[in-house]
Amino acid sequence: MPPKPLLHRDDPEAAPLIGNIKVTREDWLNIGLDVLIRDGEERVKVLALAEAMGVSRSSFYWYFKSRQDLLDALLTRWEETNTAGLIRQAEAPAERVTGAVLNVFRCIANPDLFNTALDFAVRDWARRSDAVLARMRAGDLARVTALTSMFGRYGCGEREALTRAKVLYYMQLGYDMAEPEESHDYRLAMTPEYLKVFTGQAPTEAELQEFAEYSRAFWRDLSQ
Known part of the structure; x- marks a missing residue:
């Protein structure tokens, strides 16, 4: 926390x-x-x-008309932080598709781009509120759409782009929910293999080095 x-x-x-x-x-x-x-x-x-x-x-x-006004503002903050953050990263320029996915991986490393704990809290909230569920589903659709467009920019056909987007997005949600106790070095060592699964291509050393330097500033080693 x-x-x-x-x-x-x-x-x-x-x-x-x-x-x-x-x-x-x-x-x-x-x-x-x-x-x-x-x-x-x-x-x-x-x-x-x-x-x-x-x-x-x-x-x-x-500042607020009612408690509901505050709750609505909290949902808006979630949208502005998590959904908008992921979309910005999916739209960030990259020479290769592996670099584009690494841009998205920055959301995992940097809580200012994507607050995982907040995302889980909203998903739990959505189980008890139809209004929140509707906003959550709209957010999921916007995120997957952005990722689909990202894969499409690198030559994937419509169905392939959507499939890769869903695999990347929903796998990452489940992975974060499981909270595996993995060190920064272990995740970096696995990153090339994940990129091969998500993109069908191997990353360059320059791409991996840039991501390693970026993520190291945010990583909290759960194994310590």
């Missing part, structure tokens, strides 16, 4: 708050996301969030 979010007022690099404002809208969202990930949407309560930040519940209504 990620560390608890830093409140604006506690961040030495943030601009000071003015007047009676003790927390920002971003603080409410970040605390709400933290609770959503750790405990589920049913525990995202206005009073509990206010107590966690040490502020009055009334300040919540400076």
